[in-house]
Amino acid sequence: MKRLVALFLSSTVLSITAVSATADGGAADPQKFDSIYPGKTYSPYAKRSFPSNVYWGDTHLHTGMSLDAGLFGNTLGPEEAWKLAKGEEIVSSTGLPVKLGRPLDWMVLTDHTDLMGFAIDLQAGAPNVLANEKGAEWYQGFLAGGAAAGEAAVDLITNFTQGTMPEEFLESYSTGAQAYDSVWERIVDAAEDANDPGNFTAFIGFEWTSVPKGFNLHRNVMLRDGANNALQVSPPVTAAPYGDTDPFYLWKWLEDYEERTGGTAMAFAHNGNLSNGWMFPTEDTYHGGKVDEEYVRLRARWEPHYEITQIKGDGEAHPYLSPDDEFADYENWDVGNLDITELKTEDMLAGEYGREALKRGLMLEEKFGINPYKFGLGGATDSHTALATAEEDNFFGKSTSVEPSETRMTHPFVKSDLGVVEGYQLLASGYTGVWAKENTRRAIFDAMSRKETYATTGPRMAVRFFGGWEFGEDDLRSRTPAFVGYEKGVPMGGDMGKQTSDAPNFMIIAVRDPIGANLDRVQVVKGWLDTDGELHEKVYDVAWSDEREMDANGKVPPVGNTVDLEAASWTNTIGASELATIWTDPDFDPAERAFYYARVLEIPTPRWVVYDNVRLGAEIPEGAELIGQERAYTSPIWFTPTEE
Template identity: 35%
Template sequence: MASVARSSLRISALGLVLTTLALSGCKPPKEPPFVEVREPCSDNNPLRNVYFGDLHVHTSYSFDAYINQVNVDPFGAYDFARGEAVELPDADGGTQTVQLPRPLDFAAVTDHGEYLGEVAACKDPDSPAYTSDLCIGLREGDPAVLVQLGLGLAAQSPVRPKAVCEVSDCPSYLGDAWARTQEAAEAAYDRSAACSFTSFVAYEWSGAKTLSNLHRNVIFRSEKVPAIPASHFEEPDFWGLWRTLKRDCIEGLNGCDVLAIPHNTNWSNGNMFVVEYPDGDEVELAGLRAELEPLIEVFQHKGDSECSNGLASPLGAPDELCEFEKLRTDDFEDCGDGTGMQGMVNAGCVSRLDFVRGILNEGLREHERIGVNPYKLGLMASTDTHNGTPGAVEEYAFPGHFGAAEGSSRQRLTGTLPGGPQNSPGGLIAVWAEENSREAIFDAMRRRETFGTSGTRMAVRMFGGWELPDDICSRGDLVELGYERGVPMGGDLPAQPEGASAPGFVVQALKDPGTAEVPGTDLERIQIIKGWVDGEGQSRVEVFEIAGEIGGGTVDVTTCETQGSGQAQLCGYWVDPNYNPEERAWYYARVVEEPVCRWSTRDCNALEAAGEELPASCETAVDVIQERAWTSPIWN
């Protein structure tokens, strides 16, 4: 508890200084501009390299990981991301060893800011709360305690659990856990010229009013971070979160910069991106939202949030690839222009604002109405693992995400949401950055030069412009031309020059090389998805095939052997045939691999080979998966 006390003193001292300055009418003195102290990276490339990471990772510091006997802490999670092995609980009370076949380039541990101190108190035998029923249940994996803590985050005015915080000094435990989180990130960060690994100080804000998901991952640019994380207890709504981050980090702490990444809109019943501007000027608030949230998590282990068939808007032909990795497979009610509740238990209505395409089009509407697009969102993906295992996304070696609750094939196939056969290993974020450093990767995220994948490590570039050459795919200077004459993914097309009739877009994709033991999968096709609001105010989407062809490969699901092949590299150049300069639009690329066996098929095959009775999900679960990548849009 000595470290807890020291942390508490640090926080109290900071608060005393700031309070004294405020009462005296003075502002804190400005420090010199922040410059990261490190060696220059030897891999610096002005044309930018691709780096793969995971920015949504829970460890034993999160209540819903610890309750499932996960003992991997933030230090262990970063070790895992860099290629070291960790031990996870199995179904028999023992452990299993897991290790990445390839290290990641960067990662962030995003433990829940909520209950961060309470979990620490429940682990400490010297804490007065240690013997409370809640702490005992947390340590013993009591599902009722998980439900109790989860429902606490669904309240309109959430409060910390009295059983812990009325008898223990929760702020001190919180400060100590937050300090260790920072220490783990600092210990993992490679400040040498090799720049082999980048870590970010981060946490998750886990608001869930009425059981509609509102979660955000908060990622800091440097080691300069606020004294404590602003959680759902301190800021019960996301507007308060953004204002606090702006005040306490960007404006109040020299060298501090931050962004928030919303995830699992597919569980939000329209609430995460409902168009509202409480208590302030619409233009100012829309700008605040756009500044603090430049990205959205399009995919993770709880499913795909790109698009959904069966909704009235956006209008467009059904897209078969929108059936990919869906949590809601039953019939559902369309929220229309309203919102619902209980999405986190797979209930309530489904909204067009639960999916990226609808959100992006709503941003176009707002831009037209108030002159600011609050939903100008780049795309990324991550795992949301609760095992402390960032980047564990391989279909052929999926260990689950919830510790002892998914410690065997049978448990993974028979669990309930957010686990069970509809679960996914999750995805990865890729960035195009000059080097593997905090500043370069964060700046790439800020400018939205990112793409998300469902776990594959294919490399995808996209550029848009008015003067790109028709033969750009065959040019050795494709990247140079893309930056010189156009804009990359995440950017805005420049003004239409005189004589130009329509913008052109080039997308280049290289297959994931895989490993010597498990080579990567060939590419099937590249598509461009366009969204716009037409002259009658209707929200529309259209999908265009620009490279590759459908149906080159097949899978024998009994052996998981593949036949046929696609391409190791694809490139397509496409000019919008229906361009209307009077209509705002966005364009992003989707790159799809040939099919392979899904993890659930492999687990079913393993049970059958062992002579075990197969669960019912082996008859109903999806057999194959076509891994994919989604680029950030380019806007007109």
């Protein structure tokens, strides 16, 4: 059954204190109200006991400090990246003025650790670079510009990924080296300068760039701490003999960091779709190890979050894995690894996508008692332009080579004999919404640790997702539904409490982006492990707009389409501004492990290629998708059977 209600999500609180005064203007006794109404308060905004604000951020952004970003022409540093994120207008590396439609609330800057800062020295012709024959060759290519610069960049990156980089460069730009540490100090200082507790949160971080044979096994690292802790250590690299591409190496670094500094850190992976099946293993790891008790324990300990959507493809689901999900075929990149040097085969897909990983986690938990893939969900840009742009109408691409121009759609972004990713396939995504009490490093980091987060492909819709056993339709009548959500259940990222009814029910509330498109529908995605050890999934339509009727197969028909391609626009004459429902699982079995998450879909809107066509006169290549349905994915809620 569908349910539409009007709700205030930004003030979803009801735990507050009355304020009164004596007749002579003095402060009243705060115990007086409580003595009359024991345990109650009047103001719904006082004494908040749970997060009532959603803060928007990007967990993955590169500046010219990163090897690949700098090689492809990014001349911006962390200082410019922070300015843009906070709402200032800057000039891009290609000379274009750029400003976000709305500032972000927080961000993690994640420049690649390996050869961090080398591109800056190469562009400047630093003496240590020119003293090496290969370095001098690359420098001359950059001086020549055009195709020669591109060839030099590709050759340099190929040498790095294939392990043939001159060792003197690896040594100079590696953990503990003077050149490396000076770049790290600049990154840390820039984050400290940008951090403004209560107004904007700047996290210190980096990307640990494990890319053996082009397989994407990267992890981003996010520190809860400031400069005092961050400058005590240098980020780890992956190139031998100074580092390792095995995640055990990173997990050990994280453990050492916390023990040495007393600080706190987390890691999270991204783009499993480019790992050729190695991102979410169940038996063997890429590095020759086993998925054993130590592996699941350490991965669960250090990786509580997963970046499920970004520029290099949406990673929630794939139609091959989820043939009954009509919305699974959304902005998939399934052509190979990062270098497209190994052909993608269907058997790899199960180790690459977020929904399948969540299912695999149930199986591993049954075996080891620990779920290594029990992660919260978020989105990020992974932009290498220093520009955190995830809006379709303000999209500056992956790298400087695909910043706005008449030709960026028509030349391939990645190409090899085994596959190609066309320029128009870049995805203008994404951001992470975090439910937190305040905009500080502590509050946002802790929210990510407890998984009270959700991903969107760019729009800033507000989404609440609670799981419990006693929710009823009357719970949606309140203008502050989150109070009852926390009182009766657990939020996204949580574990279902003790069973008190025949089946779990869920309170889901979604409000459109205030300047965005209306909502089409809300769905619940369920995955479970049956008592025979088989994994399953099902997608339920639980709330939808307009007067559509569910068919006999439980499917709701399409919402319609108001996109005007000639104007790069749409109208909110279909869909709903708000959707909410109480949904009970009709297929619940208390003997089966399960997870549930909400997926919220907008009505159709234009992709960024349409804006390029209208604004720049750029020709749209044949085969390019023109229209998409932006979406949000909440972190799951898990159910674990009890012995009873």
